[in-house]
Amino acid sequence: MAMKLYGDEMSACVARVLLCLHEKNTEFELVPVNLFACHHKLPSFLSMNPFGKVPALQDDDLTLFESRAITAYIAEKHREKGTNLTRHEDSKEAAIVKLWSEVEAHHFNPAISAVIHQLIVVPLQGESPNAAIVEENLENLGKILDVYEERLGKTKYLAGDTYTLADLHHVPYTYYFMKTSHAGLINDRPNVKAWWEDLCSRPAFLKVSPGLTVAPTTN
Amino acid sequence: MVVKLYGQITAACPQRVLLCFLEKGIEFEIIHIDLDTFEQKKPEHLLRQPFGQVPAIEDGDFKLFESRAIARYYATKFADQGTNLLGKSLEHRAIVDQWADVETYYFNVLAQPIVINLIIKPRLGEKCDVVLVEDLKVKLGVVLDIYNNRLSSNRFLAGEEFTMADLTHMPAMGYLMSITDINQMVKARGSFNRWWEEISDRPSWKKLMVLAGH
Numbered sequence: 479m480a481m482k483l484y485g486d487e488m489s490a491c492v493a494r495v496l497l498c499l500h501e502k503n504t505e506f507e508l509v510p511v512n513l514f515a516c517h518h519k520l521p522s523f524l525s526m527n528p529f530g531k532v533p534a535l536q537d538d539d540l541t542l543f544e545s546r547a548i549t550a551y552i553a554e555k556h557r558e559k560g561t562n563l564t565r566h567e568d569s570k571e572a573a574i575v576k577l578w579s580e581v582e583a584h585h586f587n588p589a590i591s592a593v594i595h596q597l598i599v600v601p602l603q604g605e606s607p608n609a610a611i612v613e614e615n616l617e618n619l620g621k622i623l624d625v626y627e628e629r630l631g632k633t634k635y636l637a638g639d640t641y642t643l644a645d646l647h648h649v650p651y652t653y654y655f656m657k658t659s660h661a662g663l664i665n666d667r668p669n670v671k672a673w674w675e676d677l678c679s680r681p682a683f684l685k686v687s688p689g690l691t692v693a694p695t696t697n
Numbered sequence: 698m699v700v701k702l703y704g705q706i707t708a709a710c711p712q713r714v715l716l717c718f719l720e721k722g723i724e725f726e727i728i729h730i731d732l733d734t735f736e737q738k739k740p741e742h743l744l745r746q747p748f749g750q751v752p753a754i755e756d757g758d759f760k761l762f763e764s765r766a767i768a769r770y771y772a773t774k775f776a777d778q779g780t781n782l783l784g785k786s787l788e789h790r791a792i793v794d795q796w797a798d799v800e801t802y803y804f805n806v807l808a809q810p811i812v813i814n815l816i817i818k819p820r821l822g823e824k825c826d827v828v829l830v831e832d833l834k835v836k837l838g839v840v841l842d843i844y845n846n847r848l849s850s851n852r853f854l855a856g857e858e859f860t861m862a863d864l865t866h867m868p869a870m871g872y873l874m875s876i877t878d879i880n881q882m883v884k885a886r887g888s889f890n891r892w893w894e895e896i897s898d899r900p901s902w903k904k905l906m907v908l909a910g911h
Contacts, residue, residue, distance in 0.1 A: 529799070544794070544798035547795040547797075547798045550791070554787060555787055569774055570770075572770075573767075576763070576765075576766040576769050576770065580766045583802075584801065588806070625747045625748060
C-alpha cells in the first residue's frame with residue numbers, strides 16, 4: 479500500500495515531504511487537509527499529530543509527524559533508489575549532511591519562516607504584518623546567508639558535491655521568500671543564487687512548485 | 698586520541714553532546730571556550746563554528762558543529778557501545794527522530810528565550826523582556842500538556858526506552874527546573890514530572906552535573 483501524506487500542497491512543510499517523495503520516486507497518496515477550515519485542529523487529525531500541524535504520514539502501522547523526521551524516514555527506507563539524500567554509506571559524510579540540516583533547522587528556518595509568516599500568513603488572517611519582526615529577521619537572514627555564501631564558494635551543495643536533505647529542507651520557504659520584494663538577499667549573493675537556481679532546476683522541484691500557490695499580498 | 702569538545706561545560710548545547718558521550722562511554726577532552734567574554738565570537742573559534750556558537754568538535758581530522766548533529770554522529774559511530782540512543786528498527790528510529798524534532802520546533806523555541814531572559818541576561822547585566830517571558834510560559838504550558846499526554850502512555854518520548862529524543866531535552870530542562878514557576882508547571886503535570894525525575898536520575902546526568910560544578 480502506498481504511503482499516505484496528509485496535508486495541503488501549498489504548505490511549505492508538506493512540500494518539504496513532497497520533494498523527498500519525488501526525489502526517491504516513491505508512490506504516495508496525498509490526502510487533503512483543509513487548512514482554511516482548520517481541519518488540522520480536529521480530533522481526527524490531532525490523533526496523528528497532537529501539535530495540530532501538517533504534514534502527517536501514514537505508512538502501514540507507522541504514523542509520523544514533523545516534516546524533517548518524515549523526510550529522514552523516507553530517505554532511509556528507500557535508500558537504494560532515487561537520489562542519495564543522506565550519504566548513509568559514509569558516517570562522516572552523513573554527519574556533514576546532518577550538520578547542515580541542523581543549520582537549516584536552527585538558523586535559517588527561524589529567520590525565513592518568521593518573514594514568510596508576516597508577509598504571507600498574517601495577511602491571510604486579515605492582519606497587518608509586523609514591520610519590526612520582518613526587519614529583525616531579514617537582518618538575521620542576511621548574516622546567515624553570508625555564512626552560506628562562503629560555504630557555497632567551497633562546495634556545490636551545502637553538505638558537499640551532491641544534493642542532499644540539507645539542501646532540500648531549504649526549498650519550500652526559499653521559494654515563497656523569492657516571491658517577496660526581499661529576493662535580493664538571495665540574488666545579491668552569487669554563490670547562494672547559483673545554488674538556488676540549481677535547486678529550482680531539479681525535476682522534483684518542477685513537480686512540487688506549482689502547488690506552492692500562496693503569495694505575499696504586501697511586502 | 699580522544700575527541701576534543703570546544704565549549705563551556707555549563708552551556709546547554711555542549712551539555713547535549715557531553716550527555717551523549719557519557720551515555721555511550723566515549724572518552725573526551727573539553728577545551729573551554731569562555732562565553733562570558735564572548736570567546737565564541739572571536740576569529741579562532743569562528744573557524745570552527747561560523748555562526749559563533751558552541752559546541753564544535755575535532756576528532757583527528759574530522760570536524761563538526763551543531764550539537765544534535767554531533768550527538769547523532771557519535772550515537773551512530775558507537776551504536777554497539779553503551780545506551781542505544783537511536784532506536785532499534787527503521788520505524789522506531791523514525792519515532793525517535795520525530796520527538797527529537799519536536800524538541801527543536803516546539804520545546805527549544807520556548808525554553809531557549811525563557812532561559813536567556815531569566816538566567817543568562819541577569820548574569821550579563823542585561824534587562825529581561827518580562828512581557829515576552831510571560832507569553833512564552835503560557836505557550837510552554839500548552840506544549841507541556843501535549844508531552845504530559847504522550848508520557849502518560851509511554852515511559853519515554855519514543856516508547857519504552859530512553860533515546861536521543863529524551864536526551865536532547867535534558868540540558869534545557871535542567872535550566873528550566875531552576876526557575877520556580879516553571880518547576881511548579883512541571884510538577885503539576887504528573888507524567889511529565891515522572892519522566893523528568895526518571896531521566897535526571899540517570900548516572901550520565903548526575904555525572905554531568907558534577908562536571909558542571911553543581
